[in-house]
Amino acid sequence: MELRQLQYVLQIAAEKNFSRAADKLHIAQPSLSQQLSKLEKELGVMLFQRNTSSVELTYAGSKFVEQAQIIIDGVELLRQEMSDISELRTGRVVVGSMPITGAHLLPHVLPVFKQNYPEVEISLLEDSSMNLEKLTASGQTDLSLLSLPLEIPALAYEELGEERIDLAVPPEHPLAKRSLDGTKTSLEELKDEPFIVLKEGQGFRKMTMDLCRNAGFEPKIVFESNNMETVQSLVATGMGVTLVPHFIARAPRSEFVPVYLPLTDPAPSRTLVVAYRRGRYLSKAAKAFVETFKSTVSELTEE
Numbered sequence: 001m002e003l004r005q006l007q008y009v010l011q012i013a014a015e016k017n018f019s020r021a022a023d024k025l026h027i028a029q030p031s032l033s034q035q036l037s038k039l040e041k042e043l044g045v046m047l048f049q050r051n052t053s054s055v056e057l058t059y060a061g062s063k064f065v066e067q068a069q070i071i072i073d074g075v076e077l078l079r080q081e082m083s084d085i086s087e088l089r090t091g092r093v094v095v096g097s098m099p100i101t102g103a104h105l106l107p108h109v110l111p112v113f114k115q116n117y118p119e120v121e122i123s124l125l126e127d128s129s130m131n132l133e134k135l136t137a138s139g140q141t142d143l144s145l146l147s148l149p150l151e152i153p154a155l156a157y158e159e160l161g162e163e164r165i166d167l168a169v170p171p172e173h174p175l176a177k178r179s180l181d182g183t184k185t186s187l188e189e190l191k192d193e194p195f196i197v198l199k200e201g202q203g204f205r206k207m208t209m210d211l212c213r214n215a216g217f218e219p220k221i222v223f224e225s226n227n228m229e230t231v232q233s234l235v236a237t238g239m240g241v242t243l244v245p246h247f248i249a250r251a252p253r254s255e256f257v258p259v260y261l262p263l264t265d266p267a268p269s270r271t272l273v274v275a276y277r278r279g280r281y282l283s284k285a286a287k288a289f290v291e292t293f294k295s296t297v298s299e300l301t302e303e
Contacts, residue, residue: 003075005039006068008032009047013065014138016054077281091285092121096132096144100204100228104247108300113292120285129203136275142286147203148271157273158290160297164246165268168258170238176259186264187215194240195219196231208243211268232258245270247300272297
């Protein structure tokens with residue numbers, strides 16, 4: 001049994017498809033199939049049930065995957081620890097980020113980190129919060145920028161700080177004039193407003209829906225988008241209202257800008273975190289990135 005065979009099985013289990021697994025592993029599909037057959041013959045068990053459209057783990061396969069992941073994690077732990085012991089300044093950190101939040105925080109974090117650790121490579125992986133949790137739990141990112149609550153128990157996290165949630169309304173909306181006198185708006189006042197929200201699968205959509213429901217109403221959704229910039233532009237043109245994370249609301253724009261209003265105390269907020277797989281060894285580079293993130297978000301919060 002070879003280490004690469006364990007990696008092959010884990011990739012097939014993740015993709016549930018030989019062709020996609022082979023592409024991810026950068027090997028030919030026939031070679032991958034041969035290696036799996038060789039391993040199954042050696043073990044004397046079938047690890048996968050094959051059919052025309054997908055492959056599924058057998059009972060033996062699921063047990064194999066559990067132990068194989070432990071072994072692969074152990075090898076990665078050893079490699080990272082040896083790298084740290086050697087005091088190498090080079091390294092690589094794979095960072096997962098929600099596109100919306102990352103677009104407004106990473107430009108503050110990455111230049112600071114690169115200035116302090118110029119030889120460390122940062123690889124950025126952007127996806128929805130739901131998919132990022134899965135990618136982080138499977139070890140495909142070293143750490144990911146997310147917000148609480150996390151759905152997968154296998155994830156540990158460090159808090160970055162609280163971020164206020166603001167209300168965005170069209171410039172001609174009756175509530176817009178409150179931006180001049182600082183009057184706060186309650187969520188209950190929005191029960192009859194048309195809402196523009198993010199599409200399913202994005203964490204902030206769920207937060208928006210939960211906040212409205214906790215305020216006693218189901219939001220009347222008139223438009224959905226995958227992009228928060230699109231959502232805000234539609235608000236600015238008078239199509240509806242929305243809720244916006246404060247870091248995004250404060251970002252400068254040239255046109256199609258809504259009016260942003262604070263909500264009544266206690267103002268809703270979300271907790272930003274850096275998440276990683278529970279028990280995963282974090283390299284010095286990864287830990288340094290976490291600390292850079294913490295200090296940067298703390299400074300932004302104080303402004």
